[in-house]
Amino acid sequence: MMAFAPASDVDAVEVNWSDVSLSALHGNHYQLSDYELTIFTIEWGADYSFGDHFFFIDNKYDEEHDYSAYAELLVRGSVNKNTSWNIQTGWLTDVLVAVRVEHAHPLGEDNQAYGIGTDWRVPGFRYFKVNAFTRRNDMVDDNSMLNLVWGLPFSFGSQSFLYDGFFDWVSGVSGQYATSFNLTSQLKWQVTEVRSQPLYVGVEYVYWNNKYGVRDVNERNLNALIKLHF
Known part of the structure; x- marks a missing residue:
């Protein structure tokens, strides 16, 4: 049985690590928006x-410099860190309670998702996470979502590279939303040798079927990418 620690025993929240990055991307094969976009992305994990x-948050600018944005926040609470139940089974290293919030501007669309996350120890990968959600949608009926994220560092000679990305599968809603999957990944070369503040250049590739749940709208988009971590 899991046992939560009483409030008097809970220590102040400690930060084990924190990472902020700024990316700039440019591509010209976007669907359901302007064909050509420049995107400035701020990430904080x-x-x-x-x-x-x-x-x-993705800050998007089209050729006319019109602005739109999309943001997500994912917060997960760890079973291992908050209970007496220590999950270390094979490759599975933790189970987490997950909450995700999505916002699109200027549509004013706000979705919430609630579910279970898992962390995995996969040889060679820096991280490998799988999350499953029930989504409470703002503009269509509720549905389900599976999310996978990974980071795979590798090297050629003295040069360091990182292949990372995410996969989202979102179930369809009859008459409202087609089943969608989005595989977005980045292949990046680490320009600097400073591990705490690496600078990457590379490409991002988007393979998205039924984008935004719109049937037969499929995006295949290659973006130029530069990314700096702080």
Whole structure:
């Protein structure tokens, strides 16, 4: 049985690590928006004594310099860190309670998702996470979502590279939303040798079927990418 620690025993929240990055991307094969976009993305991830969080916002500018944005916040509470139940089974290293919030501007669309996350120890990978959600949608009926994220560092000679990304599968809603999947990944070369503040250049590739749940709208988009961590 899991046992939560009483409030008097709970220490102040500690930050194990925190990472902020700024990316600039440019591509010209976007669907359901202007064909050509420049996107500035701010990401902030951190690991705490209670769990972890990840936040990002995409700031999008079209050829006419019109602005739109999309943001997500994911907060997860760890079973291992908050209970007496220590999950270390094979490759599975933790189970987490997950909450995700999504916002799109200027549509004013706000969605919430609630579910279970899992962390995995996969040889060679820096991280490998799988989250399953029930989504409470603002503009269509509720549905389900599976999310996978990974980071795979590798090297050629003295040069360091990182292949990372995410996969989202979102279930359809009859007459409202087609089943969608989005595989977005980045292949990056680390330009600087400073591990605490690496600078990357590379590409991002988007393979998205039924984008935003719109049937037969499929995006295949290659973006130039530069990314700096702080």
